[in-house]
Amino acid sequence: MKASAELGSNLQSVLVDLIELHIQGKQAHWSVVGKNFRDLHLQLDEIIDDARAFSDDLAERMRALDALPDGRSETVSASTHLPKFPEGEVDTAETVTLITVLLNTTVDNIRAVHDDVDEEDPTTADLLHAFIEKLEQYAWMVSAENRKPRKPTAKASTRPVGKA
DSSP: OOOOHHHHHHHHHHHHHHHHHHHHHHHHHHHEESTTHHHHHHHHHHHHHHHHHHHHHHHHHHHHTTOOOOOOHHHHHHHOOSOOOOSSOEEHHHHHHHHHHHHHHHHHHHHHHHHHHHHHOHHHHHHHHHHHHHHHHHHHHHHTTTOOOOOOOTTSOOSOTTOO
């Protein structure tokens, strides 16, 4: 199968965001400071490794479809949907918020092109599904660092645990 220009463009759009996620994740990894530093530092490593692997998987899929991926720095910075990560040291709580935005923005773009990709090439859409699943899991896990527990709803039982 040979990718249409639209399919190639949609996949390129996702590719630059995955590359940018990897690069900005690395910047966050190097510049994060503060409470719970080590856990976030290590979690960023996982995100970075997967974003890098996803970009490689997607670029290789593009080549299999005879589309030409462009991962050059000038292309990535000119066309990414991701906001820029700030320079300097960044507190862990702010880093959590920023990384969550980067993850969600990446997923939003994948979802935006998904239906068109699926219509032309369901196999590639399956690859995008796997990216979405993992990136959404990371967004949940990272964002949980800054969340507070929800208050019980009125429907929740008030009787002590273990009492009938």
